Amino acid sequence: MVQVDPIKAFSDNYIWALKKEDKVWVVDPGQAEPVFDYLEQTATTLAGILITHHHWDHTNGVEALLQTFKNIPVYGPENSPFEGISHKLNESDEITVADTKFKIISTPGHTLDHICYMNDAFCFTGDTLFSAGCGRLFEGDPEMMWHSLEKFSSYSDETKIYCTHEYTVANLNFAKTVEPENKILKKHLEEVQTLVAQNIPSLPTNFALERAINPFLRTSLPNTLKHLPKHLIQEQSNNWQKFAALRAWKDEF
Ligand SMILES: [Zn+2]
Incomplete structure (x- = not known):
């Protein structure tokens, strides 16, 4: 069985470790030191690296890891400005790491270079999909992001989601403002506050929960924009425009 462990980095990043026997693959190592610590504690060696996008807090540890673990594959997006990728990936490509197909x-x-590593049991969504939230639009536009999020709709409710940041409490506070009537959301916020106060990750989440609490996966529902501030009301005849209004609301929250 493959095991997925969180390795904490910076103030709120998770470097996810896929562990299969004595081999480990890490997702988005923004720092090398916590990965070296994990490998030592678990008596494992690094077998490969998966990158979701070029941001420094997802890639800065790669060089130092490669100095120790020479010639291991570094998977990542074909169109990435990050130059350390040895195995370049595009839409619909498949890879097998830790005996697991993605x-x-x-x-x-x-x-613009963001990719996610998906299968029906679990997935790595980087800074695209967070628990109760989604990534800020640094390079793309709302229509593009909407279509990206739509791709998750074919995955089953049980699929576990490992994203890169512990943003869940802040995201849920925004989500509660969007949908104050949502009881599942209110209950989940209480549970997550308890976990985070004990320094326990709120992740992974799964699509069943996200479809119930994540406003960015709920933009097509009639009530999601009921409380939208007046100055953000604009043309909303299609779903990506509703998403754009919601994202603008979160940006100023
Ligand atoms: Zn990022």
């Missing part, structure tokens, strides 16, 4: 989906929006 399908690549291209999810531009947060950055």
Whole structure:
């Protein structure tokens, strides 16, 4: 069985470690030191690196890891400005790491190069999909991000979601403002506050929960924009425009 462990980095990043026997693959190592610590504690060696997008807090540890673990594969997006990728990936490509097959989906929006590593049991969504939130649009536009998020709709409710940041409490506070009537959301916020206060990750989440609490996966529902501030009301005849209004609301929250 493959095991997925969180390695904490910076103030709120998770470098996810896929551990299969004595081999480990890490997702988005923004720092090398916590990965070296994990490998030592678990008596494992690094077998490969998966990158979701070029941001420094997802890639800065790669060089130092490669100095120790020479010639291991570094998977990442074909169109990435990050130059350390040895195995370049595009939409619909498939890779097998830790005896686990992943399908690549291209999810531009947060950055133009963003990809997610998907299968029906679990997935790595980087800074595209967070628990109760989604990534800021640094390089893409709302229409692009909407189409990226739509790609998650074909995955089952049980699929576990490992994203890169512990933003869940802040995201849920925004989500509660969007949908104050949502009881599942209110209950989940209480549970997550308890976990985070004890320094326990709120992740992974799953699509069943996200479809119930994440406003960015709920933009097509009639009540999601009921409380939208008046100055953000604009043309909303299609779903990506509703998403754009919601994202603008979160940006100023
Ligand atoms: Zn990012």
